[in-house]
Amino acid sequence: MEILFTPNALIALLTLTFLEIILGIDNIVFLSIVSGKLKAEDQPKARRIGLLLAMVFRIILLFGITWVLSLQESLTHIDWGFFKASPTGQSLIIFGGGLFLLYKSVTEIHHKLEGEEEGEKGKASNGLSAAILQIALLNIVFSFDSILTAVGLVSMKDPAQGGFGYEGALLIMILAIIISIIIMMIFAGPVSKFVNEHPTIQILGLSFLILIGVMLLAEGSHLAHFSFGNDGEVGTIPKGYLYFSIFFSLFVEFLNLKMKKSKKTVKLHNSEIVDDKLKDTDFTN
Template sequence: MEVLFTTDALIALLTLTFLEIILGIDNIVFLSIVSGKLREEDQPKARRIGLLLAMVFRIILLFGITWVMGLKKSFYDFDFGFFSGGISGQSLIIFGGGLFLLYKSVSEIHHKLEGEEESSNGKASNSLSAAILQIALLNIVFSFDSILTAIGLVSSAEPPKGFGPAGAIEIMILAIIISIVVMLAFAGPVSKFVNEHPTIQILGLSFLILIGVMLLAEGSHLAHFRFGNDVEVHSIPKGYLYFAIFFSLFVEFLNLKMKKSSRKPVVLHNSKIIDKKLEDSDITN
C-alpha cells in the first residue's frame, strides 16, 4: 500500500481519474437524455443506478484484464482481396457498441423533433426498467472502451519505482471510484441543464453520434480492416472529438448567455422538464 502514497502513484491516480471523468462525459450525456424521459421522481434513481453500474462494470473488467486482453486475439480471419481483416472479441464489442449508439442517437433525435408525444403510462421506453436496460447495455461498451484506454495509458507510460501490476490495478480501481463519485455529484445538475435546453439536448445527441463513429473506427482498427493492400482503417484520436465537443459547448454557452429571450423555447418531444415549466408558465399567465 505504500506504493499508493508515492509522488509517482499520486500523479498516476490524478491522471487516470481525470481520464475516467473525461471518458465518462458521453456516459453522463446518455444518462441525461434517457433519464429525461422518465417521471421526475425516477430520474435520480436511473442516474445513480447507471453510474454505479458503470463503476461495477469497470472494476469487474479490471479484475478480468487477462480475459479482456485475450479478446484481442482474432477468431475469424477473412480476405476477399479488396477487403480483409480479422474479427476479435474486442473489435466485435466496440463495433457493436458503436452501431447501437448510432441507432439510439438518431432514433432519439427523430423522436424529439418529429416523433409523437408518448404518454407517461403507455410506452415501455418511458419505464425505469427499460431505461436501466439501455443504460446497462451501453455501459458495458463505455466501460470496455474506458478500460482499454486506461490499460493502454498505463502500459505506454514508464512505471514508477516499485510500481508493479498489483499497484497499477489498485490505482486504476481507486481512480474509477473517485471519478464515479465526482460524476454522481454533478450528474443531477448536468441532467437538469441538458433537459432544460433543447439545443444542448441535440448537441448532446450529436456528440453521441460522433462517439458512435469513433467506436466504429476503433472496432474496425482492432479488427485490422484493410481495403486493398494499402488502406487500413485507423482509430480516431479521442482528443479531436473531445475538443470538438468542448468547443461546441463553449459556443452554445455564449449563445445562451447573449441571446436570452422571454419567448417560449422550442419544445422537444419527451422533454418532461420543459413541458412542466411551460405548464407552470401557462397557469401563472
C-alpha cells in the same frame, strides 16, 4: 499501500481519475437523455444505477484483466480479395456499441423533431428497467475503453523496474474509477437537468453521441484490421479532435444562451447606415 503514497503513484492516480472523468462525459450525456424520458422521481434512480453499473463493470473487468487482454487476439481471418479482416472479441464489442449508439441517437433525434410530443403518459410508458438495460449495454462498451486506457497508463511492472506491481497498479486503477464515479454522481444531476431544460443542448448531446458512435465504429474497424482493396487498414479517429469539437460546440451554445438571456439587443456594426439607406430607397418601382 506503501506504493500508493509515492509521488509517482499519486500523479498516476490524479491523471487516471481525470481521464476517467473525460471518458465518462459521453456516458453522462447518454444517461441524461435516457433518464430524461422517465418520470421525474425515477430519473435520479436511473442515473445512480447507471453510474454504479459503470463502476461495477469497470472493477470486474479490472480483476479479469487477463481475459480482457485476451479479447485482443484474432478470432478468425477473412480474405475476400476486396475486403480483409481479422476481427477480435474487443473489436466486435466496440463495433456493436458504435452501431447501438448510432441507432439510439438517430432514433431519439427523429422522435424529438418529428415524433409525437412527450407527455406524462409517454414518460410513464418508458420503463425504468428498459432505460437501465440500455444504460447497462452501453456501459459495457465504455468500460472496455476505460479499462484499456487505464492499463496502458498504469504500469504493472515490478517496482524495481519502475512500475507499481500488479497489486499496486490494480489498487490505483480501482481508486481512480471509484473517485471518478463519485464525482460524476455529484454532477450528473445538475448536468441532466440542464440538458433536459434546453432542447438545443439535447440535440447537441445527441449529435455528440453520433460522433462518438462513428468513433467507436472506426476504432472497432481498426482493431478488426478492416482493409478495403489497396487502401490499407481503416484508421482510428483521434479522441482529441472529438473532444475539442464537443467542447467548442458547447462553448458556442453557452454564448448563445447567454445572449438570449441578455436584455440588450446585439446590434451589428453599420446597421444604422443600412437602415437609413433602406428608408431612403423607393421600392414602388
